[in-house]
Amino acid sequence: MDIFAQLRKETILAEQENELPIFLAEHLLSIADNPHLYTDAYEDILKIVDMLPLYDTYGQTGYIGMGVSNLILEAAIRRVELKNISKKTI
Numbered sequence: 001m002d003i004f005a006q007l008r009k010e011t012i013l014a015e016q017e018n019e020l021p022i023f024l025a026e027h028l029l030s031i032a033d034n035p036h037l038y039t040d041a042y043e044d045i046l047k048i049v050d051m052l053p054l055y056d057t058y059g060q061t062g063y064i065g066m067g068v069s070n071l072i073l074e075a076a077i078r079r080v081e082l083k084n085i086s087k088k089t090i
Contacts, residue, residue: 003045008032010052018055021070027077028052041083048076 001009011028014020031038031045038045056067 002035003042003049004032004035004038006049007045007052010049014052014055018053019057020052020055024070024073024077027081031077031080037084038080041080044076044080044083048073048080051076 007028011020011025011032015022015025028048031041051068051073054066054068055073056069058067058069
């Protein structure tokens, strides 16, 4: 399975099982559906795929703080999207 298919799968699972907000899922599914736009973001997408099973609406608030919160995930998505934007301006 390629990284974009994994991103799609993990996004849907996180939305169904971990209450991933729709606005984040929409961004992630857009990335998954447009792999040609994100060829330079492989490593960042891989990190997001690893984060999604750890997504927690209240991430980083517990004693151990092992979850991934909205802020962490949004920053990772922004990094991926910025690589696409910077590629267009070159």
